[in-house]
Amino acid sequence: MTADTRSGDGVAAADGGAEGTAAGDPPPPETERSLRDLLAALPLGVLVVGADGVRTVNDAAERAFGPRVGAPFAGVFPRSSPGAPPFAVRRADESGSEPVEVAGRAADGTVFPVEVIVSPGPGPGTALVLARDLRGAARAEAELRRQRSLTALLLESTTDGFLGTDREGRVLFANTAVRRLLRQRAADLVGRPLAEVGRRPADAGDGVGPEGPSLADVAARAAADGGASSRVVLWCRGTPRSAQVTVAPVVAGEETVGSVLTVRDVTEEERVEELKRQFTAVVSHELRTPLTAIKASLRLVTSGVLGPLPEEPARLLRIADENADRLAALVNDILDVERLDAGTVPLEPEPTDLADLARAGVEQLGSAADAAGVELVLAAAEPAVVHADPHRIAQALTNLVGNAVKFSDAGGRVEVSCTRGAHEARLAVRDEGRGIPHDQLEAVFDRFRQVYASDAQRQSGSGLGLAITKGIVERSGGRVELRSRLNEGSEFTIVLPLADTREEAPDTTR
Numbered sequence: 001m002t003a004d005t006r007s008g009d010g011v012a013a014a015d016g017g018a019e020g021t022a023a024g025d026p027p028p029p030e031t032e033r034s035l036r037d038l039l040a041a042l043p044l045g046v047l048v049v050g051a052d053g054v055r056t057v058n059d060a061a062e063r064a065f066g067p068r069v070g071a072p073f074a075g076v077f078p079r080s081s082p083g084a085p086p087f088a089v090r091r092a093d094e095s096g097s098e099p100v101e102v103a104g105r106a107a108d109g110t111v112f113p114v115e116v117i118v119s120p121g122p123g124p125g126t127a128l129v130l131a132r133d134l135r136g137a138a139r140a141e142a143e144l145r146r147q148r149s150l151t152a153l154l155l156e157s158t159t160d161g162f163l164g165t166d167r168e169g170r171v172l173f174a175n176t177a178v179r180r181l182l183r184q185r186a187a188d189l190v191g192r193p194l195a196e197v198g199r200r201p202a203d204a205g206d207g208v209g210p211e212g213p214s215l216a217d218v219a220a221r222a223a224a225d226g227g228a229s230s231r232v233v234l235w236c237r238g239t240p241r242s243a244q245v246t247v248a249p250v251v252a253g254e255e256t257v258g259s260v261l262t263v264r265d266v267t268e269e270e271r272v273e274e275l276k277r278q279f280t281a282v283v284s285h286e287l288r289t290p291l292t293a294i295k296a297s298l299r300l301v302t303s304g305v306l307g308p309l310p311e312e313p314a315r316l317l318r319i320a321d322e323n324a325d326r327l328a329a330l331v332n333d334i335l336d337v338e339r340l341d342a343g344t345v346p347l348e349p350e351p352t353d354l355a356d357l358a359r360a361g362v363e364q365l366g367s368a369a370d371a372a373g374v375e376l377v378l379a380a381a382e383p384a385v386v387h388a389d390p391h392r393i394a395q396a397l398t399n400l401v402g403n404a405v406k407f408s409d410a411g412g413r414v415e416v417s418c419t420r421g422a423h424e425a426r427l428a429v430r431d432e433g434r435g436i437p438h439d440q441l442e443a444v445f446d447r448f449r450q451v452y453a454s455d456a457q458r459q460s461g462s463g464l465g466l467a468i469t470k471g472i473v474e475r476s477g478g479r480v481e482l483r484s485r486l487n488e489g490s491e492f493t494i495v496l497p498l499a500d501t502r503e504e505a506p507d508t509t510r
Contacts, residue, residue, distance in 0.1 A: 045131035066107025079103040161263035198234030222247035333464040340471035352390040355381040358418040373410030380417035384425030386496040399465035404431035430491040436484040
């Protein structure tokens with residue numbers, strides 16, 4: 001640090017060559033050293049200025065303005081005057097100085113923003129200036145403005161709606177998509193409580209439009225659970241719309257300061273899905289009636305009641321009968337899938353021993369496995385009683401065994417096992433087939449899904465068996481687990497709670 005040592009200004013020389021102080025006596029060397037060290041360590045620039053110019057600067061001020069001791073006042077603060085605020089010298093007892101932004105000039109002539117706090121200086125006609133270089137802050141503020149503009153652009157460009165709220169649940173912002181959905185202007189939304197956004201109008205009669213939780217309900221659940229997602233009904237100028245809403249709390253430190261809601265209009269998706277369900281149900285039911293008549297006629301002819309048939313016509317009729325069975329099975333599978341989706345599959349749960357189902361499944365499907373050249377065995381049959389519909393669980397097991405046999409090579413082996421754990425029963429089907437790629441483990445449960453592209457032609461089946469199996473098991477309070485390795489085989493396991501532990505388990509549906 002350097003300092004002017006002109007007498008009478010009360011400023012000690014920073015290099016140890018002080019001439020004197022306002023009191024006439026030089027400060028002790030230790031005090032002078034401590035003062036010099038303190039000023040050098042300050043991150044703020046410290047200057048003593050008078051009408052004739054700069055008299056003292058510390059290291060931080062020198063880095064910002066250059067070595068400007070002796071420089072005229074206007075050379076350091078080009079747009080300010082020593083006789084005008086904030087540099088006008090005030091009474092020594094004046095206090096409460098506020099930061100003011102002024103222009104500063106570096107040694108190379110660059111003008112940049114500076115925040116200063118000005119107080120009376122150590123000598124007559126001087127001012128003590130604490131200066132903070134705002135160039136870094138200006139760059140940060142400009143970057144912040146750029147980021148905000150980019151964020152606003154992204155929010156306005158997306159097709160999903162976004163709502164932001166503060167900690168009291170008032171709307172802070174609403175992008176174009178959500179305003180379009182709600183048919184309201186930004187001024188109609190910003191500042192309103194979230195509980196009033198999209199709420200059911202008071203004049204909407206009972207039974208008019210669908211019901212559902214409100215945005216405020218989902219936001220409250222998100223605040224308690226750390227996030228939430230739900231279908232809601234938004235009333236948009238008197239018209240109900242269905243929306244999928246995801247709420248994420250905004251957390252600062254350990255405090256929730258607001259939330260962000262993603263709103264996606266799914267009204268049309270739901271309408272299309274409903275039309276698909278209706279179409280599938282109608283077509284499936286309409287197919288059942290002629291299929292029943294066709295199958296009855298074929299069975300009557302192939303049974304020989306109407307007399308013996310030549311070998312070739314009999315063969316063709318058997319093929320027709322088999323394909324009629326396949327078509328009937330497909331219709332039944334489609335109906336089962338639709339009823340599972342709608343939650344209307346009839347289930348009649350009762351105490352059921354999975355070991356009995358495993359034995360019966362192996363016995364009933366043994367002939368089909370033999371015809372395919374596959375060995376079907378019962379590897380384990382531990383008694384395990386569950387509370388489930390035995391006919392539906394048997395249907396799920398048949399689907400799994402049928403798949404295992406179908407995708408096993410001749411000479412392969414399929415094992416069925418039933419084991420009991422502390423709280424769960426496990427009904428497993430293991431094969432030695434090709435296995436399933438890791439990225440397809442979830443997709444195999446999708447409707448009409450065949451893992452390999454050629455399977456749809458090479459293997460018979462609708463691709464609905466695993467979807468039906470998963471739906472039945474999940475509706476029965478269980479789950480389906482899958483383990484598979486390429487070229488080593490797959491293992492599908494139906495996991496259900498034991499009947500004696502089911503009653504003890506806490507009710508998690510409330």
